[in-house]
Each structure stands twice: as structure tokens, then as C-alpha cells.
Amino acid sequence: MKYYSRFIVLGDSFSEGIGDEVHPQTGHHRGWADRVADGLAARDPNLTYLNLSIRGKLIRQVAEDQVPIALKYSTYGNVLVSFHAGANDLLRPSYNHAEAANLYINSVLALRATGADVILFTVAEPVGAKGRAAERLALKIAGFNEEVRRVAIEANAILIEAAQVSILKDQRFWDRDRLHLNGEGHRRVAAAVLEALGYSQDSSWSSELPPERTKPRALALWQDIRWVISFLIPWIWRRVRGRSSGDGRSSKQEEPTIWGTQE
DSSP, X not given: OOOOXXXXXXXXXXXXXXXXXXXXXXXXXXXXXXXXXXXXXXXXXXXXXXXXXXXTOOHHHIIIIIHHHHHHHTTSSSEXXXXXXXXXXXXXXXXXHHHHHHHHHHHHHHHHHTTOEEEEEOOOOXXXXXXXXXXXXXXXXXXXXXXXXXXXXXXXXXXXXXXXOXXXXXXXXXXXXXXXXXXXXXXXXXXXXXXHXXXXXXXXXXXXXXXXXXXXXXXXXXXXXXXXXXXXXXXXXXXXTTOOTTTTOOOXXXXXXXXXXXX
């Protein structure tokens, strides 16, 4: 098993940790990446950690703003880089598959060229979505995920098959916005990553929850209405104004931070 001395995380809200608890010391959402850093730091208390992820970012923004910083810091010791991007592109009507795939593969190959190991993720479908729009989105996600798998083989990257993990189809692992994992979802993704890296032999993260009781129709309808009001309409309003949830935000750790000091 390879021990890592630096962990660099690039991406969007998935890697920023949106939906998870807020870390009492840093004031940021904890997320699966912080949890993986905890596991890596348990083997090397001098592990340094950078999390450049910012919610709402598109592949081009990750490639242009985050990858250069990662390249700067990825030649130090045994480096592990996580790269997750594309989910926000897929949600937009202007999504261009060829352009997205080109940006994705060029970013991954550049990161691998430094000698760093790279983790990639297929994109999980949002839960609870129905109708023609959901079907079109599912087709786009499937096509994008095939590119991710191809790149993982070409770059000899570590692939986490989020799209094929059955538990992520259970709404109980997702936040109320239905787009981000909740705390238990982030915990399980972290456990899956640590197992893939050989840091853990515990595969209990993939165990399913007991069957959920059928919700009364009135409750299910109320939850759908609340979701539309609280999340869908604000999301559409941001799109109309050409804004993103990540506008004006900075990343969690822009420079190497010794993570063993975090609690």
C-alpha cells in the first residue's frame, strides 16, 4: 500500500462537502474529502492537504483555475489528487459533450504527468427526478461517465464508480436539495475511497439501509413542493441571471495545510 504525504482535491460542491456537517474548527462543510484526509493523516501526521473545490464550478473553471494550482503543488513527495468535475455542466442546456470531454481528459493527463496518483469519480444521477427532462439528463450523465471510465483507463487513474453504487440511489443518503450527499452519504464515500486506496478493509460502507416505510402521498407531495420552492426555483433564478452558487467564494484550503493538526 502506498502512503501519501499530500492530498489535493479539485472540483465542485461534491468535493467541497456541501450537504455534510460544518467543521467546528474550520467553519467549512466537512465532506468526504476532509474525511479521507483524516484517514490519510492517521498514517502520516505530516500529511498536507489542499481542497480547491468550490460549489457550482464548471469543468472549464476547474481546469483553468484549480488545475494550475494543483500542478504547482503536486510534485512534492507521494501526492494523491482527486478530480471531480462535470456534474454542473451536465445540468446546463448549453452542455457540449465534446468540449467537456476534451477539458476533462487534458486536465487528468496533466495531473498524472506530474507523477501524482489521481482519483476520478463517475457522476451519480440526482435522486427523485422524474419525467422527460430527467430521462434526457440520465442519458447525458451516462455518456459523460463513459468518458470518465475511458480516461481512467488511459491515465491509469483510480476510479470510484459512484454511478454504479446502489446505496446512492437511496434518497436517505442525500440532502434535502436532492443534489448533494448528506453527512452519512459523505461518510460512506470517504470510506469507499479509503478502501480503494488500501487504507481500510472495511466494506460496510456499501451496506444498504433497512427498507423505508412508504410515505403518505400528502407528505411526499409536500416534500416535492418544498423542494421546488426552496431549491429548484432559486437554482433557475440564478441561471436566468447568469450566476452560480460559487460566485465570490474562495476554496477551503488554497495552500498546503498540515491536516494532522485538525480535529
